[in-house]
Amino acid sequence: MHVVVNAAVSADGKLSSRRREQLAISGADDFARVDQVRAASDxxxxxxxxxxxxxxxxxxxxxDLREQRREDGRPPNPARVVVDSNGRTPTDAEILDDEAATYVCLSEAAPVDRRADLADRAELITAGDERVDLLRAFAALREAGLERIMVEGGGELIFSLFEAGLVDELRTFVGPNVIGGRDAPTLADGEGFVADFPTLDLESVDRLDDGVLLTWRVDER
Structure with missing residues (x-):
């Protein structure tokens, strides 16, 4: 399995404002790049x-990208996966429509009624007691034939994936704006590391839109 984390952050490393509202940090060129990464993913x-x-x-x-996937013998869209320990995904969420297969990763703590509601709309993966055990959940995804994984956020999940040692590659578009705010989400939130910090090898730097795309490989040394 190969796990690529893809994110767009402001110049000061924020994913969005403290209101956690979706912001357009990148532009048309980066949107097209993200679409290509999605199309290449399982x-x-x-x-x-x-x-x-x-x-x-x-x-x-x-x-055209969807058609290429069909020609390659794949569904037009990659599968979608939600990491959702307590089953909070709304049953009318866009991610649960019939445009692609959807998996919801739950913990044992997810209420039975929420499981029943979601089971009508997605494939459920249960891993972990109070929180989703990402190693077990991703092993289940691999068993389902999902090898190339694209992660699109948010900061809590990205930190947890680094903590679990599951990230192979990080692609970060850094935009030309400053958002600020101590409560604004960053690329990797969660508890944070105090030792054994993951290190990255910089593979490429590319100007894109009005910002820069940084591609990193996780240093396995």
Whole structure:
């Protein structure tokens, strides 16, 4: 399995404002790049916080890219995955429509009624007691044939994936704006590291729109 984290952040490293409202940090060129990464993926993963804040659809936008996937013998859109320990994903969320297969990763703590509601709309993966055990959940995704994984946020999930040692590659578009705010989400929130910090090898730097795209590989040394 190869896990790529893709994110757009402000010049000061914020994913959005303290109101956690979706912001357009990048532009048309980066949107097209993201669509290409989606089209090359077997699954797109987000945390439930992203679903609640943005209600993303997580489908490939370009019809030519969808058609290429069909010609390759794949469904037009990659599978969608929500990491949702307590089953908070709304049953009318865009991510649960029939445009692509959807998996919801739950913990044992998710209420039975929420499981029943979601089971009508998605494939459920249960891993972990109080929180989703990401190692077990991603192993289940791999068993389902999902090898190339794109992660689109948010900061809590991205931190947890780094903590679990599951990230292979980080692609970050850095935009030309400053958002600020101690409560604004960053690329990797969560508890944060105090030792054994993950380190990255910079693979490429590319100007894009009015910002820069940084591509990193996780240093496995």
């Amino acid at each position: 699954a797109i993963v987000v945390g439930v916080g992203t679903v609640l804040a943005d209600d993303p659809h997580l489908t490939v936008k370009d019809e």
